[in-house]
Amino acid sequence: MASRVPRLGDHQKKNNSLFYLKKAKQACVKNDYAEAYENFVLYFESLNDPSESTAAVQTVFTKLVCKMGAVLEETSNIEELLKCYIQALNLFPDNYVILNNLGAYMFKISEIDIARRYLERAVKVNRNYLPAEINLMHVKWHQIPRWHFRMLNDKSRNMAFEAAIKSIIKEGYRNVIDIGAGCGLLSLIAAHMPGTSVVAIEENKQLYNMCLDILKKNEVTNVKVLHCYSTDIEEPPDKCNLLVTEVFDCALFGERALETIYHASTVLRTEEDYKIVPCGAKLYVTGISSQDLIKRHKWTLDKSLQLLNLQNVCLTEYDLEPYEAETLIERDVKYMTDIHQVFDIDFYNLEQISEILNDDSYEKLIQLRCIEEGELHAFAVWFDLNLTECISITNNPLDEDQVTCWEQAIIYLDHPVQVVKGTIITIKVAVRDCGLNVTLVETEAGNHTCFKVSKEVVTFLNDQKLVDCIAALAPKFWNTNLTVVDNNSCPLLGFLLAKNNCSTVYHPIKTEADRTFFEYVLSANHIPKERFVIVSELEVTPGQETCIFFFDTVNVDGSLENCCFKKNEIGSSINIPQSLSIMVQLISSPYIEFCNRVDDENVLEFKIADVINEYSGYEHPNLERLMYTEHSPPVKFQLDGDGEKSKDIIVTRKGVSNALLLWYDIQFYDDIVYSTLNSMHFKKTCFFFDEPKELELGDGVSIKMQTNGTYMKFYI
Missing domain, CATH: 3.40.50.150 (Vaccinia Virus protein VP39)
Structure with missing residues (x-):
């Protein structure tokens, strides 16, 4: 039997491989990333299969690709960055670290769908790789924002829309167009009425696809779904004598609601006799005072002023948005003026809508009577939404029946104004670029030096x-x-x-x-x-x-x-700081469920929850305020490297827990320790459970922490 004799080509190929590998390693030592990368690629290409290389070599290459990506991102060399990542993935298609890094970069440059594909591949390859898992969760949050969960869980709002839509359809208006359909709840309501045909219009690609899935899941066949902006449609897609829409923000106008309604009424409806749900709205404004709120917009702390030797300096938040959304019932607020109705808009009155939208000089001067004495900090805005002549909903914070899906709009004054009970102040209200603007008229100029800074500096x-x-x-x-x-x-x-x-x-x-x-x-x-x-x-x-x-x-x-x-x-x-500790505590909070997971009971028993809860995740960051019940004392985790740790904790309050609250103890130096628990500057995070946990007094619970760099996950 003849012995195997190595071919000259095999020998030469091996020598070339070793040559390229040696040059790559030498370049790594010199931090010459480009040279190292080029020789690593030549090395892998010289092999029959790149996976034949050792795990150690692949690890070095992976780290090199990530460094290259960081450098190219800093220099905004997008073309070379993508080339580097794609070439590396051609060599190692299942490298979950590179898949994650590319996905995270695509997310950063707003290529959301592409980012999700790479991150889903990374998670599929390694379900225990925390960075990919969390980055994928962030992408899903971007595709379906948290407010969508709040909206769907607002049972009062949903029941009101159901009653309104059904009552109009019973009058004979059965050809429906649902504008801004979202995941399709209002279309489902209409479609379940006998003899209806429905066109659902949704511009968000993810919601469009979700709407299709939900309609199929609910075995609905009389709804046609279009993926576009309704205002881009130039002729009616079908017969229409009933327009349904819910495209309103906390100040009514911000989602281009009037523009949408005007276009639908003039272009999409096909019959002279038609109905709109909702049919109108009333907008209200009042003046408020709140130290709780103003501290997040304006610098008020005397001590920091004194430390920096600053007198007569006015420091306010720089923000391009005309208003912020706040839930006033959760704030310490004093109502300083009477409440004035600014608008009473009839959605059938196209002349009125056109004037508001198109007349640049259109504005209203409103006089508010002061009912309290003190500092006026801001104006609060809310609205009543008339679904029909008999059915309405409101986000009025003073109404115990208010819906919860909308907060209130807060327009801050850069300079608080001292007001006296009984006096009149004048404000100017206008709609500019489909957004609400409120300004105070005739204020005295102060002797302050004024600056606009980021909100982070103020807080x-x-x-x-x-x-x-x-x-x-x-x-x-x-x-x-x-x-x-x-x-x-x-x-x-x-x-x-x-x-x-x-x-x-x-x-x-x-x-x-x-x-x-x-x-x-x-x-x-x-x-x-x-x-x-x-x-x-x-x-x-x-x-x-x-x-x-x-x-x-x-x-x-x-x-x-x-x-x-x-x-x-x-x-x-x-x-x-010298060290950083993470504090974790068992809690229960209705808000956590409300904002992160939909219950089919809240969406009129339609089958929606299974579809949208795929976008839920297990973490809620950026919590400024949270009403909660404690079920244990906090437990401390020292942050000192990657891996998994666990701590045991004893339940001190019986009940149902649905989350772990997280904050930090920051040891700046020796005995100087700062907690972010009740911080004005730092917000909190909650990690919530797949299912709420029944707890008995004295139960022992093991809390686990998983970390990988800055990525964290907590569970029990």
Whole structure:
């Protein structure tokens, strides 16, 4: 039997492979990413199958691809970035790390559908890879926002629409167009009435597909679904004598409701005798005072003003939106004026709608009588929605029967106004670009120096405990002549140390809107600009033996900031904070279920929950306020690396728990510890359970934490 003799080609191929691999490793040592990447690709292509390479080599290549991606993203070289990722995936189609990184990048540049495909592949390959699991959840949240869950769970709203639609159809109006159909609830209501034909129009691709699935699941065949903006349709898609729509935001106009109704009434309906659900709306405004609310919009904390040597400075939130949505019944609010009806809009009155939409000079001057004495901080707006002449719903916070899917619109005054009971104030109300604008007329100019800054700067400076901690921290480093890097959204520590002769402070600015204010602080405190350097990106030149690095370890939304895992190599650096602990507590809160999971009972027993709850996830971040019941004391997890940990906890209150509440204890330095639990600046996070858990007093529960970098997951 002849022995196998190696062919010359095999030998040469192996030598080439080893040559490319050696060059790739040498380039990695020199941090020459491009050279390393090119030689790794040549190495893998020289093999019969790239998967023949060792796991160690594949791991090095994966890390290299991720580094390349980060560098190319920083330089906005999108073409090369995509080429790098796609080429790597051609070599290793099941590399879940690369799949996740590419998916996360596509999400960042708003290529949502593409992002989801890559992330779903990553999760399918490795269901235990936390970054891909959480990134996929974030993509789903973007496709189906949380407000959609709140809307579907608002049973009162749904029953009112059901009663209105059924009553109109019973009058003989059976050819229905549902505009902004969402997942199809209102179309389902209409379609279940005898003799109806329904056209559902939805522009959101995900909701469009969901609507098709839900109609099929409910065995409905008399609904045609169109994927487009209704205002793009130039002729009726079918017979229509009943228009149904729910495209309203908390201030009525923000979702282009009037434009949609006007177009539908003039283009989509096919009969002179027709009906609209809803048929009209009334909009109301009143003046309010609320320290609870104003602190999130305007700088009010005297201590931080004094620390920065600022007098007569007005600092307010920079926001392009004309109003914010708030749930006033959960706030400490004082109603300062009477309530005035601003609009009474008849949706059949096309002349009235046209005037509001198209007349640039259209506005209303409204006089409000003050019923209290004190500071006027903002105006609150809500509405009544007349579904029919007999059926209406409202988001009026003073009405015990208010629906809960809409909050109230709050329009803040940059400068609070002192008002006296019985006096009259005048406001101007207008609809501009399909949005509501409310302004106060004839206010006296103050003697303030005014700045518009990011909301994060306002809430940072208004957080009493946070400011106290930093004020206590600063003296520990006074007159030490150290270089300081303050990476917080507001560099309060950097300002205080710069006033007391540290060497140089560097602050990588997060929002350019803040730069003018920060430069004013330097001027007011006589700090030379060469001592406090504002940069777009952090570039500190080594040279100091000791530097202070003050990192913003927690994001405002309650997630971990990437920089909290960076280690500094500039001399013997002092890292602040010294440590970060995660506090977790068993709780129950109706809000968690309301915003994250739909119950078919709330959607009139239609089969909707199974479809939409695929977008639910298991985490609710960015919680500013949360009403909840405690079922245990908090348990502490130290954040010190990746992996899984568990802690046992004893139930102290019997009941049904549906979530774990998470916040942080930040040890800035020695005995200076700050908790984000009741923070003005940092929001909280909840991890909720697949099913609520029945708890008995004294039960032992094991809470588990899984971490991978800044990605976290908690469960029991």
